Amino acid sequence: MPRVLSPAQVEDFRERLCAAAEHLFAEHGPGGVTMRQLAAELGVSPMTPYRYFKDKDAILAAVRASGFARFAESMKAAFGKESEPVAQSREVGRAYVDFALGNPDAYRLMFDFAQPNEADYPELVEAATNARQMLVRQAEGMIASGQIEGEPVMVAHMLWAALHGAVVLQMAGKLSPGIDPARLRGDTFRAIVKGLSPA
Numbered sequence: 001m002p003r004v005l006s007p008a009q010v011e012d013f014r015e016r017l018c019a020a021a022e023h024l025f026a027e028h029g030p031g032g033v034t035m036r037q038l039a040a041e042l043g044v045s046p047m048t049p050y051r052y053f054k055d056k057d058a059i060l061a062a063v064r065a066s067g068f069a070r071f072a073e074s075m076k077a078a079f080g081k082e083s084e085p086v087a088q089s090r091e092v093g094r095a096y097v098d099f100a101l102g103n104p105d106a107y108r109l110m111f112d113f114a115q116p117n118e119a120d121y122p123e124l125v126e127a128a129t130n131a132r133q134m135l136v137r138q139a140e141g142m143i144a145s146g147q148i149e150g151e152p153v154m155v156a157h158m159l160w161a162a163l164h165g166a167v168v169l170q171m172a173g174k175l176s177p178g179i180d181p182a183r184l185r186g187d188t189f190r191a192i193v194k195g196l197s198p199a
Helices: 007-028 035-042 056-079 085-102 104-111 122-144 152-171 181-196
Strands: none
């Protein structure tokens, strides 16, 4: 009979399993990883992970939810550092980049892989929604202050698409020689803000 674990022990194992899964999923893709491999990574029996998660999809959802939660929190903290809307947006952008470059496995799983049954995991839906809302919030601030014009969700997606594209090109080593990633991001941000400024 399996020994009874305390809530702290359960949480500790779940966290260790998710940390191992994050790296393996990002390296091999969710389809290239088995529950047996995850168990072996932690040195436990093949059936042990099933005591903590229903299946591999549940582990992937937990890993992605954790990534989105950390991502949203970092942007929220950055937003609070400034009171001027454009400066707030700039800080959110910096936090975005810092998270992506500092957590490449999590970032890849958050945006490169989709789960058809994502709606089955409320924690994942909530964490991803909170991250998107932070991106919309900084756009709302610039619009409300009159510095730019547009619909907040669309403006947020414009900035997000530009930033994500620049980050992915940098992470993949695809930027042309001599292109400074920070300058590319800054120039792109300024060009978008200028283009959305009231005439």
